[in-house]
Amino acid sequence: MLSIKMQRSSIFFVLILITSSLRMIFCGTKIDGDFDxxxxxPLDIKVWTWWIxxxxxxxxxxxxxxxxxxEFIKAINFRNNKKIEFLPIKVYKKLPNLNVFQAFNCAVQEVKYENFQNLAELQLVSLASNEISNIPKDTFKDLSNLKHLELRMNNIQTIHELSFQNHINLKFLNIGSNEISYISPTTFENLKELxxxxxxxxxxxxxxDEHFKNNKKLERIWLQNNKIHILSPTMFDHxxxxxxxxxxxxxxIDRLFEVNEDEFCALKVLGLKEIIKKNCES
Known part of the structure; x- marks a missing residue:
């Protein structure tokens, strides 16, 4: 039996909008939130948001x-709530036009396809600061318009090599502060807008060489505080x-490689290449 415990015992079966307060229902139990x-x-958009x-x-x-x-609610936000261990499923049935889905600093243990299915309008998903350990391959497969995906500060150990195969519009990906020891060379191959x-x-x-082979628009790569001891000197040539x-x-390698916009591309790539070749070539 589904269990959602509330401070209040009232049960509602309708959606009630009162001034700026939005009351939604999970399995017949009232959930209060702010509606604004x-x-x-970084999407530069204003959206009608439900704050849980x-x-x-x-x-x-x-x-x-x-x-x-x-159809008017464009964002849903779970935040700073360690009593949220799972995300709702089949959200598209009630909130079909979401642009933003955020669950920050909760206790979410897992994510799956049913959490995000048919939410084709989503542009931002942030699941930072949770307890997620795995990203199944089909979790975000319906999110073809996704631009910003935030998975930092979880317990992720593995990311399936097909997890990002449908994200041709993704521009920002953060999988930092996890427990990832291996990334398949084909994991990012379809992220041509990254x-x-x-x-x-x-x-x-x-x-x-294969890890960023198709990511020719990459501007910033953050790899600090890993255990890297092997890098290909030619991986950044393109x-x-x-x-x-x-x-x-x-x-x-223990270095921040940063260049000014007016420096020649050939020189900056060459400089990085020589450092890697000297210290990290297998």
Missing amino acids: DTYWY NGNVEISSKNVEISAKQS RNISMSDNTLQSLG LKNLVVANFTGNSC
Whole structure:
């Protein structure tokens, strides 16, 4: 039986809007929240947002929203609530036009396809500061318009090589501060619009030519505080827009590589290449 414990015992079966307060329903139990127009960085958009109150507890894997469908709500925000262990499933049935899905600093243990299925309008997903240990391959497969994915500060050990295969519009990916020791060379191959990637504070040991082969628009790569001891000297040759590559706190290289915009691309890539070749070539 689904379990959501609330501070109040009232049960509602309708969606009630009263001034700025939005009341939604999970399986017949009232959840209070604030309802307002919110500016979302880094998408540069304002969206009608449902902010979930901190008295909500979700301890079941298969909780659904039970309320009248709303096409006007564009963002949902679970925040600073350690009683939220799972995210609702089949959200699209009630909130079909979401642009933003955020669950920050909760206790989410896992994510799965049913949490994000058919939410094709999502542009930002932030699941930072939770307890997620695995990203199944089909979790975000319906999110073809996703631009910003935040998975930092979890317990992620593995990311399936097909987890990002449908994200052709993704520009920012943060999987930093996890427990990732290996990334498949094909994991990022479809992210042709990727500008920024952070894999800092993991336990990565090596990266090769294939890892960023198709990410020709990359501008910033954050790899500090890993255990990297093998890098390919030619892995950045094709990244003509690269301005930051942070390798501080690694085994074979401990340096922030940063250039000014007026420096020649050939020189900056050559400088990085020589450092890697001297210290990190297998």
